[in-house]
Amino acid sequence: MKYLSEYRDLTLVTELVEDIKAITTKSWTIMEVCGGQTHSLVKNGLLEMLPNEITMVHGPGCPVCVTPISIIDEAIMLSKKSEVILCSFGDMLRVPGSDKSLLEAKSEGADVRMVYSPLDAVRLAKDNPDREVVFFAVGFETTAPANALSVIQANKSRLKNYSILASHVLVPPAMEAILSDPETTVNAFLAAGHVCAIMGIDEYYPIAEKYKVPIVVTGFEPVDLLQGIYMTVKQLEVGESKVENQYARVVQREGNLLAKDVIDKVFEVSDRDWRGIGTIPSSGWEVSNRFQQYNARKKFHLQPIEVKENQNCMAGEIMKGKKKPFDCPLFGKACNPEHPQGAPMVSSEGSCAAYYHYSNSNNMVAENN
Amino acid sequence: MKSDFKLSIQLNCPLPKLDFDIITLGHGSGGLLTHRLLESGVFKILENPILNEQHDGALLNFSGRVAFSTDSYVISPIFFPGGNIGELAVNGSINDVSMCGAMPQYLSLAFIIEEGLPMEEFWEVLLGIKKASEEAGVPIVTGDTKVVERGKGDKIFINTSGIGSVHPKANINIARIKVGDKILINAPIAQHGVSILSVRQGLEFETTVTSDTRPLHRIVKKLFDECGEDIHFLRDPTRGGVATVMSEVAKQGKLGIELVQKQIPIDEQVEGACEMLGLDPLYVANEGVFISIVSPHVADRVLKILKQNFNMASIIGEVTEAHPGQVILQSKIGGRRVVNMLPGEQLPRIC
Structure with a gap:
């Protein structure tokens, strides 16, 4: 199949693994930023194929995971209003807030609907003029264009009963937060391919320059990931810190100009809380003043909610790459996908959940570490 | 619709x-x-x-x-x-x-x-x-x-x-599964689940994939007629798919199970749809699929019988002494990973 089987080719994979082994002389710690990359590394059993010198650590790039409990609580609060239809992507539904998840709120009678696109939520608003439709707009730069487009569509149709609860987060500020931590062990990044498909790669040059780290924009298939790792190690071994693009079949340097334009129209940069990490300045998007009638926070006069995380949870250190899921005393015991105590156990793309799902008691996925 | x-x-x-x-x-x-x-x-x-x-x-x-x-x-x-x-x-x-x-x-x-x-x-x-x-x-x-x-x-x-x-020759019991037994499947996986998703409101996508709903009693009878007690275990992986059934068997029987991904038949369209929706086909529902766990010496015969009706029937793995209670999948690219049960329904991912 085009774009599928080619990037899962056994011969290519074997060759790339050999190439990586051949150039690796020192120990390196590489962070893959995106949860989709973590998922693919673990699901395809790639971690155990890598040489022992290479440690992959898993970044904060799982949008479901980093959505703070307080925002989930806001969504649940909204869903309980009798006039509200709360729409959300599927994997956000199961994530527990401080008391319950949206799925549980649904079973208690809240009108919570799973949609596959924010434009479906706009359609729901059109079809239900006597109800308030709120779309839970979660995600990195990848989901922002469609969410922004839904606001523009609603505005065009003069819909007064549609709004979004935005919880958008941005990748580059999170990478900087990780690198500026004096205890960081990260030597290089595989940047998130699909985020770059939207935003382009220009944002990464100053980061590579300032922190002297190689950044390789990388895809999600086994061949992509191994090639990305190869390109990264090659730079590390000779002391380079360049931005390179492994995922050139999808990512252009300037990104997707149309998508960026829609984002610029609807959103403005704001500070954002990251579950497990804390507040990172200028690391998110909020609905801009121009479209504030579509901002659910303003429309329903939501006040910030303070929520405490489990103190024993190592989510922050795991997402910054300082610890592995198996290092956490809660992992697989008090914390599992049914009862996640922290962000990375929440979605299948979170690093703890990926380890939990695809590993055994002998820590098989982490044999190389 | x-x-x-x-x-x-x-x-x-x-x-x-x-x-x-x-x-x-x-x-x-x-x-x-x-x-x-x-x-x-x-x-x-x-x-x-x-x-x-x-x-x-x-x-x-x-x-x-x-x-x-x-x-x-x-x-x-x-x-x-x-x-x-x-x-x-x-x-x-x-x-x-x-x-x-x-x-x-x-x-x-x-x-x-x-x-x-x-x-x-x-x-x-x-x-x-x-x-x-x-x-x-x-x-x-x-x-x-x-x-x-x-x-x-x-x-x-x-x-x-x-x-x-x-059936007079049947003796199906999880306790009869032995190390070395072969695991067979009759037909490609995930067809039913994908056909349902393709018409579910809000997700309609064009595909010619149809549900695999079909009765399996005749083929099962043939297996018992010819191989009798050498058929140790049968299960149809409906909800939760092949992964869930295999996990259940491994846990209940305290058996190690090795599956080989490239041997598990799947239709190209079904595989594409699963990629698009972010679903793992191993967890997607089937209606006309069954898994047989049989003595190694009858595996080829069972495969031959299955192939008379199902041309994509395949030996997909075996029961091992290693890792009891766990299913390990050898991925298409040679990596290995554990196949666990899902905590809940498989939900489409955000991105």
């Missing part, structure tokens, strides 16, 4: 002339309306000597060991590419009985209908039931019809039970 798949059944059973075009609460009251619905519809369509008795229950003769199984069907939408809820309900119970090593002989059938269901749709479901029951040669011998208020159901729910004598 349903109309695309309706009237796929070419049977000479036109909708009877009735003075109602939707199902109402009265049709489940047990009174005159119920009587008319049953007389002009259900009994006539599904007729057979035992059902014709119209008793409170069916009187049946059995000797020896009997397998008995029940299942409820609440699928939405009720019409989908390749079938409808009625066919699913008949084939489902036939297959559950078959997986016990028995030959299904009789079925029960109970409807819970939501008030307002168009008579035409009920008729279509009924024809699906007739078609599946006739094709399988397993009659429906007793049943029930209830109607609930609008909003208290989802069009129609169906419960079926199946019963049948255990």
Whole structure:
């Protein structure tokens, strides 16, 4: 199949693994930023194929995971209003807030609907003029264009009963937060391919320059990931810190100009809380003043909610790459996908959940570490 | 949406002339309306000597060991590419009985209908039931019809039970699975789940994938006729898919299981759809697929028998001494990973 089987080719994979082994002389710690990359590394059993010198650590790039409990609580609060239809992507539904998840709120009678696109939520608003439709707009730069487009569509149709609860987060500020931590062990990044498909790669040059780290924009298939790792190690071994693009079949340097334009129209940069990490300045998007009638926070006069995380949870250190899921005393015991105590156990793309799902008691996925 | 798949059944059973075009609460009251619905519809369509008795229950003769199984069907939408809820309900119970090593002989059938269901749709479901029951040669011998208020159901729910004598050569038990046993599958995975998703509201996508709903009792009988006690275990991986069934077997039997991904048959379109939706096909539902765990010396024979009906049948793995309680999948690119049960329903991912 085009774009599928080619990037899962056994011969290519074997060759790339050999190439990586051949150039690796020192120990390196590489962070893959995106949860989709973590998922693919673990699901395809790639971690155990890598040489022992290479440690992959898993970044904060799982949008479901980093959505703070307080925002989930806001969504649940909204869903309980009798006039509200709360729409959300599927994997956000199961994530527990401080008391319950949206799925549980649904079973208690809240009108919570799973949609596959924010434009479906706009359609729901059109079809239900006597109800308030709120779309839970979660995600990195990848989901922002469609969410922004839904606001523009609603505005065009003069819909007064549609709004979004935005919880958008941005990748580059999170990478900087990780690198500026004096205890960081990260030597290089595989940047998130699909985020770059939207935003382009220009944002990464100053980061590579300032922190002297190689950044390789990388895809999600086994061949992509191994090639990305190869390109990264090659730079590390000779002391380079360049931005390179492994995922050139999808990512252009300037990104997707149309998508960026829609984002610029609807959103403005704001500070954002990251579950497990804390507040990172200028690391998110909020609905801009121009479209504030579509901002659910303003429309329903939501006040910030303070929520405490489990103190024993190592989510922050795991997402910054300082610890592995198996290092956490809660992992697989008090914390599992049914009862996640922290962000990375929440979605299948979170690093703890990926380890939990695809590993055994002998820590098989982490044999190389 | 349903109309695309309706009237796929070419049977000479036109909708009877009735003075109602939707199902109402009265049709489940047990009174005159119920009587008319049953007389002009259900009994006539599904007729057979035992059902014709119209008793409170069916009187049946059995000797020896009997397998008995029940299942409820609440699928939405009720019409989908390749079938409808009625066919699913008949084939489902036939297959559950078959997986016990028995030959299904009789079925029960109970409807819970939501008030307002168009008579035409009920008729279509009924024809699906007739078609599946006739094709399988397993009659429906007793049943029930209830109607609930609008909003208290989802069009129609169906419960079926199946019963049948255990094959004289069958001895199916998880405890009989041994290290070295081979694991076989008859047909490509994830077809049913993907066909349902392709017509689910909000997700409609174009595909020619159809549900794999089908009865499996004949092929199962052939396996027992020829390989008897060397068939140690059978299971149809419906909800939760192949991964869940294999995980259950490994955990219950404290057995190690090795699967080889490239041996697991999957249709290219189904694989593409799963990629697009962010689903792992190993966890997607099947309706006409079954897994056999057999003695290694009959594995090739079993494969040959399966191949007579299913050209994509395959040996997908084996039972190992290593890692008891766990399923390890050898990925297409040579990596290895654990296959666990899902904590809940597989939900499409954000990105």
